[in-house]
Amino acid sequence: MKKILKKYSIILLTVFVVLSCKEKSTSQIHPDSQLEHPSLILTKQGVKEIRANLGSIPIFDKTLATTQKEINAEIENGFDVPIPKDYSGGYTHETHKKNYVLMQKSGVLYQILQDNKYAKFVKDMLFEYAKQYPTWPIHPKPRSYARGRLFWQCLNDSNWLVYTSQAYDCIYDFLSEEERNTLETDLFRPFADHISKDNPQFFNRVHNHATWGNAAVGMIALAMDDDELLDRALNGVKDENFNPDEKDNDGGYIRKDGQKIGFYANVDEPFSPDGYFTEGPYYQRYASYPFLIFAQALQNKKPEHKVFEYKDGVLLKSITALLNLSNADGEFFLLNDAQKGMSYFNASLISTVDIGYHFGGNNPELLSIAKKQDEVTLDDAGLAVALGIKEGKEKPFVKKSIELSDGAKGDEGAVGILRSDDLELVFKYTAHGLSHGHYDKLSFALFEDGKEVVQDYGMARFVNIEQKGGGNYLKENKTWAKQTIAHNTIVQNETSQFHGKYDIGSKHHSNKYVFSVDNDSLQVASAKEENAYPGTKLHRTLVAIKNSDSDKPYVLDIMNVESENSNQYDLPFYYLGQIMQTSFEYNKYQSPQVLGKSDGYQHLYKEASANANGENIKLTWLLNNQFYSYSAVTSNTDEIILGRIGANDPEFNLRQEPTLILRKKNKKNAVFASVIESHGTYNPVSELAVNAYSNVEKIIVAFNSKNYTAIVIKMKNGKENLFIMSNNNNNSKKEHTLSINGNSYNWRGSYTLINQ
């Protein structure tokens, strides 16, 4: 029955195309605006308005001039459509990648400038593809679980189609019916089929791969006015043979049995109601382009789908969520697999911001981001932004402390971001993050003014640098970057959380306990993890304190561990920079020793170690001419390890950066309490060191029970800050009374800070 319907719709469509072409020969083209071209990212009305405003919309004009210059040069040079051969970084890969961008840009230029040479460039390239595509077998490189035909993976083929659909839409009316038939028959339909029907293990997922696939098929469907394909894009390929044990080449499961598929499923599941994308901001940045470009096209062409209202407007919410997941320089926080340096200056974010502004109620804060980007998309959305900026409507995009829930329903933990002056602390208590997830529940990273101070390693990959494993994930991504010890969180018995197993990790999430940021001088984020190590409960509280005891805010970190068994607990601290001083004596080895055998420990060198004596330890280090200190409580039998990344790294794939690991041995319960300060500066020109010393005299665990943990931070100025946390009641109205060393304290809510 379905097949009959499909055939029928194809016939209908063919009839319609014939009809519409006939109509074109009359003066009135397409009475129905939904069948007009362009209609994906540009609309007929949009083109009209853009052309009317050209020359008076600086940011748009500038982008247009740059694009025109680039494309003119490329038209001059000619293009190449090489036989597919290489991995990313190689010539054929990079050339096909370049081609789709050129076609998209040239198509847009044709519409805006109405100069046929741009349409011709697209047409010529498309026909070259149409000629060759049918002759290309599956791409020769075997690494992917879903090999493309232009590229080694369907993912990149999908990229190609998302862009090329836009180009096709732009020159649709420039082509004859026969030409369109050729392109659609020889190129677009088989192309769309390859990445969908031929590769359901790629297309039918909830994963950024599938999002690209869905969007690609959806975009070409809209460009070709093909409802069958559109349905496939939105709701997935039906009738596939599904094997629930199948995995992709990153080791992630294809999908769970019974899981929804198609574009809507990809909106439903990975986005939380707050707009957080479960893989993390690096992949959200990557996925946001297909999500939003397709949503834009769908909205333009078929507004009846109300795609921007879907799931309470989550696609629009995801834009501000993503911007909030960037540091002061606009670089995304490292959560799960992520390459450092990716930022909202990425081209996909220009689209994202412009679409967010145009379709999301013209939020003037987005204009300030667009202004920093100094570029807009050459379409209706970009015009809206350019006009907004021209009219001076922009307002600063103020990033505040924010908690973004994870999970389709928002009940699978969250990311908590504490911002206090120049400090930004990212605290991870999320779900696993699909196949890109790291095993690092309750981990954190710290930034100051856009610079990473206490780092998350990110991924072990040099994207598109062919010399490093073809630009793909390196084996150290699995053996190091994903492992718990690579992160600033607890490792029990030298074993990664959830045994480093996706099957286990992806079933669980941490739980928010407290996120309270209304008081700028005392911000608290607290979360619990009870599944990473069965029988062991982890509870971490991160506090940003800003008061007169210190020029800058500082961070109190309390990690409570409670277990049924005796264990070894390691808490690494990945400071970046060079050691200036430690309060403890250590023994530096003649040669660094490999720290362990597996779970990432095999990649760490032990350079020096020390035995704690129960006193505080302090490490002061220098990074980017800033002095930082880490002060921590120890027990008598604790070991301190000064380590460095880089062992068992035969090709120097890892960055040889330092860590301090505080190791507690043979304990059931433990409290790790520490303070991180940014306190001083060094100027290599004046050679002056200002505030080179920590302001913290001593940290004391003043009280610890199942219900309460109290930490005293004695400052060098004589003041004491007593922070008390209620460990098992997070009700903000609850009244507490606690006696510590004969003093009675009363407060309301889950925590209190007493400065005395």
Next chain:
Amino acid sequence: MKKILKKYSIILLTVFVVLSCKEKSTSQIHPDSQLEHPSLILTKQGVKEIRANLGSIPIFDKTLATTQKEINAEIENGFDVPIPKDYSGGYTHETHKKNYVLMQKSGVLYQILQDNKYAKFVKDMLFEYAKQYPTWPIHPKPRSYARGRLFWQCLNDSNWLVYTSQAYDCIYDFLSEEERNTLETDLFRPFADHISKDNPQFFNRVHNHATWGNAAVGMIALAMDDDELLDRALNGVKDENFNPDEKDNDGGYIRKDGQKIGFYANVDEPFSPDGYFTEGPYYQRYASYPFLIFAQALQNKKPEHKVFEYKDGVLLKSITALLNLSNADGEFFLLNDAQKGMSYFNASLISTVDIGYHFGGNNPELLSIAKKQDEVTLDDAGLAVALGIKEGKEKPFVKKSIELSDGAKGDEGAVGILRSDDLELVFKYTAHGLSHGHYDKLSFALFEDGKEVVQDYGMARFVNIEQKGGGNYLKENKTWAKQTIAHNTIVQNETSQFHGKYDIGSKHHSNKYVFSVDNDSLQVASAKEENAYPGTKLHRTLVAIKNSDSDKPYVLDIMNVESENSNQYDLPFYYLGQIMQTSFEYNKYQSPQVLGKSDGYQHLYKEASANANGENIKLTWLLNNQFYSYSAVTSNTDEIILGRIGANDPEFNLRQEPTLILRKKNKKNAVFASVIESHGTYNPVSELAVNAYSNVEKIIVAFNSKNYTAIVIKMKNGKENLFIMSNNNNNSKKEHTLSINGNSYNWRGSYTLINQ
């Protein structure tokens, strides 16, 4: 006889002071302008002109406003004159240091703003010093060979006096005769005596220490109109008991027997006729302030000395020499002991540039540097600069390739700087550089657009960071930073050049062979060193080639070694960044091994090694998102060591940075030939790698004899560059003929490049 003269001059002076004070009560003050105050950095006429221009000289007005704001706040806060106790970085050290700067600034403000509160601030502080100084014994910290009374070393006491003299000069007329007598008797004269007569081992040297001492005594002499002290400053302390074996705490000899002393000797000896300061730019920057501030004062007060014409105007030449020794960001090249990041934005360079402009014929190029500094000195020189900028006279300071001779007569080698587009290559073939010299003849470093690419380690010291050895030289400076293996030059038999002995090294210098930079596309610097290893001759040629084979210029490096004996030769290459790829297979060790036992080798880890097979080796690395490659010729028995700094470094004083060492074993003669390229970029936002691969296909030593070395660089584009060097005739007119593989080549001059 001398003593009688001295006494006589004191009597004369006293009489004169009495007379001049009497005169002051009349309307005409000081008929002789040489006895006016102020007269050191400000003159009466200068003050008049400054006051007339205030409000219309933006850069001066801005500096004045900043200074006024700073000093007002300090006056508000009050000051402290603590009992001396600490090393640099500590409270008493930093406070006394701060005090002299405050006094200098406040004195100047008094003159310019004519507000008595500034004079009073200086006066109060001076009287506090005058009260306490006589009670202070020698500074308690024992590290210096010449301990001060305010500071742990006379050097810092001298700094104090250089600044304070200016303050005293500014408020001279504000004080009564009695007040002046008190200050001069209780403070200034004993102070000057302490750093000169009491410490001739400090004062009577040719060394930056002595320069500060000489200038300090000279400045206070000028302020007090004391000719005896002035003579001491200019010509040294006579009649000292001199021990030629004595050394300072950096291990340098105090001076050679019979060496001239005093300020003029310090101009004569360390400056070459080109204005290069033999210790290197980092210390020139430090010494330039006393040299020039004192020269300025002497010129203002006693122009008959014609100090700026001394030694053919070398003090003025030294200013442009120093500016030429900075990279594109204005940071000084690392030669000998030097801390990274020091630049012409340092306060002493503001003085230097302003004085250079005012007293050196108003060179408009200096105005562009002053404009970048965005600050001027608040004195006559600063006014001249401010007026020049206001009048739009500035021209760009264009840094070109330049050779700066070393040695008092300019015949002790040189520094050669090749500049080609964004590349800057610094080639060292100098004399030793006094006690701050490193044992690294024929070493080089490479910068691109202000960023160091192939590094000179610099010094092992964190200046003024108290936590690191009191901010002083660390022991690793001697055991690592000064040793040959820490540099990009030849080490024979794992022993530093000159056995790492100052006595030997300071007797020798390298020799310039060729420095030819007129042709922008082919620049050659070539030098020889024949004393570093007796019996072994080193000849290095560095060539900057710019042609159509590559988007950017690249560097050809030819190191010829010729010895009477068989030796091991190590040539380290201190690339900065992360390995992307090597053309050779290496074996990375499970744990890094310490490379050697002494001469700096004990500080290197061997992380991996490889045996060369006679083919080229290539290393491609990534730094600051730029791709670089090093390609080198090898012989069959060569060893390649991938190393890292940091062994035997018990306090993490060293930066753990990488190196590649090419080791040739059991050879008499050897040619090391390599090419260094900057060829590509990586953009972490677009994730695009552009030109990630080297353009060099192969390097071949096509010919090598006593007289000629010929290198072929085969490019990937098929072109070949044949570079031929005449090794024993550097006459630029000489005609050469050489047959290589049956082809005959004819050229004129010491080298040729044939692109075929």
